[in-house]
Amino acid sequence: MKKSNKFAxxxxxxxxxxxxxxxxxxxxxxxxSFLESKAETGPDAVIKQIKKGVSxxxxxxxxKINGIGIGAPGVISVKxxxxxxxxxxxxxxxxxxxxxxxxxxxxxxxxxNDANAAAIGEMIFGAGKKxxxxxxxxxxxxxxxxxIFDRKLFRGETGAxxxxxxxxxxxxxxxxNCGSVGCIEAYSGNNYIIHDVLRDYESxxxxxxxxxxxxxxxxxxxxxxxxxxxxxxNYAINVINNLGTRIGYAMASVANLLDLTTIIVGxxxxxxxxxxxxxxxxxxxxxxLQSLKPRVKVISAKLSNDAGIQGASSLxxxxx
Amino acid sequence: MKKSNKFAxxxxxxxxxxxxxxxxxxxxxxxxSFLESKAETGPDAVIKQIKKGVSxxxxxxxxKINGIGIGAPGVISVKxxxxxxxxxxxxxxxxxxxxxxxxxxxxxxxxxNDANAAAIGEMIFGAGKKxxxxxxxxxxxxxxxxxIFDRKLFRGETGAxxxxxxxxxxxxxxxxNCGSVGCIEAYSGNNYIIHDVLRDYESxxxxxxxxxxxxxxxxxxxxxxxxxxxxxxNYAINVINNLGTRIGYAMASVANLLDLTTIIVGxxxxxxxxxxxxxxxxxxxxxxLQSLKPRVKVISAKLSNDAGIQGASSLxxxxx
Numbered sequence: 001m002k003k004s005n006k007f008a009x010x011x012x013x014x015x016x017x018x019x020x021x022x023x024x025x026x027x028x029x030x031x032x033s034f035l036e037s038k039a040e041t042g043p044d045a046v047i048k049q050i051k052k053g054v055s056x057x058x059x060x061x062x063x064k065i066n067g068i069g070i071g072a073p074g075v076i077s078v079k080x081x082x083x084x085x086x087x088x089x090x091x092x093x094x095x096x097x098x099x100x101x102x103x104x105x106x107x108x109x110x111x112x113n114d115a116n117a118a119a120i121g122e123m124i125f126g127a128g129k130k131x132x133x134x135x136x137x138x139x140x141x142x143x144x145x146x147x148i149f150d151r152k153l154f155r156g157e158t159g160a161x162x163x164x165x166x167x168x169x170x171x172x173x174x175x176x177n178c179g180s181v182g183c184i185e186a187y188s189g190n191n192y193i194i195h196d197v198l199r200d201y202e203s204x205x206x207x208x209x210x211x212x213x214x215x216x217x218x219x220x221x222x223x224x225x226x227x228x229x230x231x232x233x234n235y236a237i238n239v240i241n242n243l244g245t246r247i248g249y250a251m252a253s254v255a256n257l258l259d260l261t262t263i264i265v266g267x268x269x270x271x272x273x274x275x276x277x278x279x280x281x282x283x284x285x286x287x288x289l290q291s292l293k294p295r296v297k298v299i300s301a302k303l304s305n306d307a308g309i310q311g312a313s314s315l316x317x318x319x320x
Numbered sequence: 321m322k323k324s325n326k327f328a329x330x331x332x333x334x335x336x337x338x339x340x341x342x343x344x345x346x347x348x349x350x351x352x353s354f355l356e357s358k359a360e361t362g363p364d365a366v367i368k369q370i371k372k373g374v375s376x377x378x379x380x381x382x383x384k385i386n387g388i389g390i391g392a393p394g395v396i397s398v399k400x401x402x403x404x405x406x407x408x409x410x411x412x413x414x415x416x417x418x419x420x421x422x423x424x425x426x427x428x429x430x431x432x433n434d435a436n437a438a439a440i441g442e443m444i445f446g447a448g449k450k451x452x453x454x455x456x457x458x459x460x461x462x463x464x465x466x467x468i469f470d471r472k473l474f475r476g477e478t479g480a481x482x483x484x485x486x487x488x489x490x491x492x493x494x495x496x497n498c499g500s501v502g503c504i505e506a507y508s509g510n511n512y513i514i515h516d517v518l519r520d521y522e523s524x525x526x527x528x529x530x531x532x533x534x535x536x537x538x539x540x541x542x543x544x545x546x547x548x549x550x551x552x553x554n555y556a557i558n559v560i561n562n563l564g565t566r567i568g569y570a571m572a573s574v575a576n577l578l579d580l581t582t583i584i585v586g587x588x589x590x591x592x593x594x595x596x597x598x599x600x601x602x603x604x605x606x607x608x609l610q611s612l613k614p615r616v617k618v619i620s621a622k623l624s625n626d627a628g629i630q631g632a633s634s635l636x637x638x639x640x
Contacts, residue, residue, distance in 0.1 A: 075611065133477055147577075149474070156469070156579020157453055157615075166576040166609055169491045170502075171569045180572065180607040182490075249491045252500065256486040257467075257574065259476020287500040289486055291395065295477075 007063045009054055009107075010313030011070040012114070015039050015088025018046075020053040021309035022061050025317050027125030029306050031060055042091040050097075051104055058105065067108040067316030068101055071117035071308055076159055078320070081111045110315035114308065115162055116153055118266060119146025120318050121311030126302035127264050135260050136301070137164050137247070139267035143185040149260065152320060165189065169250050184250040188243055190268065194220055197239060208233035226272050240272045241279045248283020248298075255288050255296070266301030327383045329374055329427075330633030331390040332434070335359050335408025338366075340373040341629035342381050345637050347445030349626050351380055362411040370417075371424055378425065387428040387636030388421055391437035391628055396479055398640070401431045430635035434628065435482055436473055438586060439466025440638050441631030446622035447584050455580050456621070457484050457567070459587035463505040469580065472640060485509070489570050504570040508563055510588065514540055517559060528553035546592050557595065564596045568603020568618075575608050575616070586621030 081098015143165030401418015463485030
């Protein structure tokens, strides 16, 4: 670790766990921990957990802390440090989380939407370190994203920009939980993938996907599909290719709209690996405007397991 | 006209005509003219026409000219003032149009993509005058657009951002001239609208749309459809409603992606009027994320016939 390093505490606030880390300005995790969110008991209990976790990280460290970064779900006002109606955190309404934590520790505190924080983290520490502009798509239970242009996060009018998962690729297509139709999340969110594969069970019984779980359909996860594909199972490969192609089609629309052609793919489903990235790139290049085709580039995110902590801490090192 | 007004020459460079205007800083057209582009004879002839037209405007005016703005098709470098491979202007390759015109008249010259210029024009002179951010969609033979965020044009990596027409709403949908599938242009570009209506001829023969043109299908234009709708022809109303709904679906995706919820609709097809605007707004509100619904707003562009000239001249008054 360089002597010139600065340090931040990153807090990844989730509905089940809160993750904490001491992160250096080159993105290394010096120490980390986690606590239960206790979300069901309301904001005061959650805030208590945050304070407890941050406090422990600070006490264990023997370096100067330059700031605290918090990645939170919901609508965030970066200026005010407020968190509003975060899904999975019942009873929050609007909480001045930034001020509360800043006051507690007397350390500069930055709050940002977790998807935005992931994009900033990738820019400051990860695959976007040397990129001027890119679009980040995070594949998981939900499908989120962030738009980085000229090394600034594009936040839109209220900081909610980057909802790539709710770009529709088929106005007559699959129903999405958000109430719309054909959203890319309705094809590539974890639960939707599982749902679609289960639907194929009868016709694809011989696939390794179902053999690996001995036809116990409850055990089906994206990881199983990934394993089957690695062993050259045709059905699993098709699932991944179709998934990637559709994401690629969506990204072609994004590229046409924004003239941004570098895509960073993160999140759990990106465990589908190179195959998925290639399918996304091929789908995107197939559909994007002629003039943009040569610039299309789809790469993997660098931050993985600790992306939430790193993304949150990167807020401290990001000059917006 | 206010005494404090400044003046710009706006040049709207098209494949058939070049339009010229002297425009005041409050957007009023003081004088205007047009010349044939002579596109088929190559760039030198076209540039000669531009010089001729600008020269005439300047000679007729008795005010100080603050700058010349040129809206041109193709890929533009705003910094260098270059125009690259403009469609409908054969043989151009890359032309340093800005420098050439600036040198000729010794007046600051700004060059911008015509769709971008239209959005800037709407911001400086039109419906976006008091808006901080909006998305402009221009419906015509092609469907273009521009993204204004915080009173700045979002240009993307090469200035090509805003190709809203090539956002796909159906990855299995109608073929688009761009090579992709389901682009909103493939539903709402003039020729596509006409094509779709002609396809309905047999089943909709009794519609006023076809009566107005006495079944002479060559005479079918968006204007005819508009006239039939004004006379409450059900089929024509349906055409406009379907069109607007689909555009609205596309704009829902744009809003989810960018957290921008005010849409300005311009271009010829916007002659479909309030009915179209309402259908766009309804479609958009139906499909946009819950949290954005209350902010959705679809309004008509203010600049119309002279939008090209006004957009071009607005470049002189726009501080990017």
